Amino acid sequence: ELANRMAExxxxxxxxMFKMGMMVTVNQTIDQDTAELLVTEFGHNIQRxxxxxxxxxxxxxxxxxxTLKSRPPVVxxxxxxxxxxxxxxxALRGTDVVKGEAxxxxxxxxxxxxxxxxxxxxxxxxxxxxxxxxQMRMRGANVTDIVILVVAAxxxxxxxxxxxxxxxxxxxxPMIVAINKIDKHEANAQRVRERLLExxxxxxxxxxxxxxxxxxxxxGVGLDELIxxxxxxxxxxxxxxxxxxxxxxxVIEAKLDKGKGPLATVLxxxxxxKVGDILVVGTESGRVRAMLDxxxxxxxxxxxxxxxxxxxxxxxPMAGDKLTVVESEQRAREVSSYRQEQATAKRTATAxxxxxxxxxxxxxxxxxxxxxxxxxxxxxxxxxxxSAALNNLSNDEIKVRILQSGVGAIxxxxxxxxxxxxxxxxxxxxxxxxxxxxxxxKTKTPMMYYDIIYELTAEVAKQMAGIWGPER
Ligand code: GDP
Numbered sequence: 227e228l229a230n231r232m233a234e235x236x237x238x239x240x241x242x243m244f245k246m247g248m249m250v251t252v253n254q255t256i257d258q259d260t261a262e263l264l265v266t267e268f269g270h271n272i273q274r275x276x277x278x279x280x281x282x283x284x285x286x287x288x289x290x291x292x293t294l295k296s297r298p299p300v301v302x303x304x305x306x307x308x309x310x311x312x313x314x315x316x317a318l319r320g321t322d323v324v325k326g327e328a329x330x331x332x333x334x335x336x337x338x339x340x341x342x343x344x345x346x347x348x349x350x351x352x353x354x355x356x357x358x359x360x361q362m363r364m365r366g367a368n369v370t371d372i373v374i375l376v377v378a379a380x381x382x383x384x385x386x387x388x389x390x391x392x393x394x395x396x397x398x399x400p401m402i403v404a405i406n407k408i409d410k411h412e413a414n415a416q417r418v419r420e421r422l423l424e425x426x427x428x429x430x431x432x433x434x435x436x437x438x439x440x441x442x443x444x445x446g447v448g449l450d451e452l453i454x455x456x457x458x459x460x461x462x463x464x465x466x467x468x469x470x471x472x473x474x475x476x477v478i479e480a481k482l483d484k485g486k487g488p489l490a491t492v493l494x495x496x497x498x499x500k501v502g503d504i505l506v507v508g509t510e511s512g513r514v515r516a517m518l519d520x521x522x523x524x525x526x527x528x529x530x531x532x533x534x535x536x537x538x539x540x541x542x543p544m545a546g547d548k549l550t551v552v553e554s555e556q557r558a559r560e561v562s563s564y565r566q567e568q569a570t571a572k573r574t575a576t577a578x579x580x581x582x583x584x585x586x587x588x589x590x591x592x593x594x595x596x597x598x599x600x601x602x603x604x605x606x607x608x609x610x611x612x613s614a615a616l617n618n619l620s621n622d623e624i625k626v627r628i629l630q631s632g633v634g635a636i637x638x639x640x641x642x643x644x645x646x647x648x649x650x651x652x653x654x655x656x657x658x659x660x661x662x663x664x665x666x667x668k669t670k671t672p673m674m675y676y677d678i679i680y681e682l683t684a685e686v687a688k689q690m691a692g693i694w695g696p697e698r
Pocket of ligand 1: 310313
């Protein structure tokens with residue numbers, strides 16, 4: 227790599243280092259000081275590159291106030307299980323005046339947008355519950371402008387209601403309380419308002435500043451009022467973005483489609499995403515081949531706050547990843563390969579050299595050994611189910627440690643991580659790509675391919691018993 231950058235022969239560099247008393251091979255990693263010495267030795271100039279030289283830093287690139295135009299609010303729905311989050315999402319989707327107009331088929335892609343009777347647009351995140359919200363936030367993606375806290379009027383404040391309040395407050399996102407199931411005769415909306423006080427949520431009816439509305443996701447009562455309140459809140463927030471620039475977006479959901487390849491639902495933060503745009507997203511790069519809206523229609527351009535499914539990304543990105551449009555394919559590849567290197571370096575830096583040293587070190591330290599594993603699957607749901615199932619196999623003596631899990635084909639970085647940690651790779655309905663296959667052969671990384679979860683867990687349980695068994 228260094229020789230390439232200097233347009234010198236690798237062998238010459240190795241020779242020069244031998245002369246300096248350093249016995250190295252051509253693909254060995256050398257430290258920065260040695261590299262600098264070598265570069266000077268060959269008569270080249272040193273240019274130290276930092277993150278900001280290679281990677282994209284969009285935070286410095288602020289849009290001028292006169293370029294900003296108002297954009298639709300992005301709304302997330304949270305609340306306790308069975309309080310009606312999914313029903314409300316469905317009911318709100320039903321209020322869309324564009325619905326059915328073009329005969330499109332509703333796509334569940336992680337977010338949808340409705341047009342209200344007044345012609346305003348509102349975007350809803352279609353993953354109810356706070357797990358998705360928190361996961362995105364942990365990855366630095368704050369896409370939600372407004373949270374609707376759904377509380378069932380017959381059930382009142384429950385543990386997940388309180389959790390949702392805490393998450394919303396931590397994110398500093400304004401909340402609208404939707405008191406649901408008001409059609410039920412045991413409904414007691416006033417009781418809900420009173421109990422909310424205990425959690426420092428003071429609704430308007432209690433002289434506070436949090437908007438509240440009584441609704442029924444079942445009968446549709448109060449939905450118009452809820453939408454009005456969302457629009458009012460959005461107006462207060464003066465949500466704006468510059469639509470006339472290269473796009474930046476956030477990944478809401480991503481998966482590998484057998485026919486179409488990697489698919490990512492993104493929400494445009496600023497600028498307008500267009501078909502043909504060259505992009506970097508997380509550690510992946512690509513070009514927008516096509517975009518679909520939430521009604522399955524092809525669109526050519528996506529302005530701020532619009533969710534679209536993007537085709538044409540090289541691999542499956544992660545929820546919360548930032549998408550940035552760049553000027554050239556070369557730049558896209560440069561940034562994505564830099565990010566891949568960084569990600570691998572970070573993961574392998576702490577990984578023990580092999581399975582034996584890892585087990586003995588751990589066993590010595592805490593009398594517990596670990597079974598490390600890398601999981602790749604075709605959809606997020608199965609990856610999560612496998613992770614949960616494997617974690618369940620942990621006991622007092624041996625614990626399953628998931629080094630990495632994700633959606634998509636098994637890649638070189640997965641193999642690098644697994645082999646560095648002496649871990650097997652589990653592929654659920656996915657296979658390694660060509661480069662990964664080479665590395666698997668070279669590193670002799672154990673592979674396990676499954677399409678039935680319990681067969682996979684049975685095999686891992688057997689291996690774990692073997693590790694802890696008398697033969698070790
Ligand atoms: P989630 O777990 O929060 O997504 O809740 P769901 O949307 O799945 O709703 C849980 C149950 O409550 C379902 O049986 C719904 O039919 C019912 N439900 C939701 N909203 C209402 C409502 O406004 N009125 C009545 N009577 N039932 C509702």
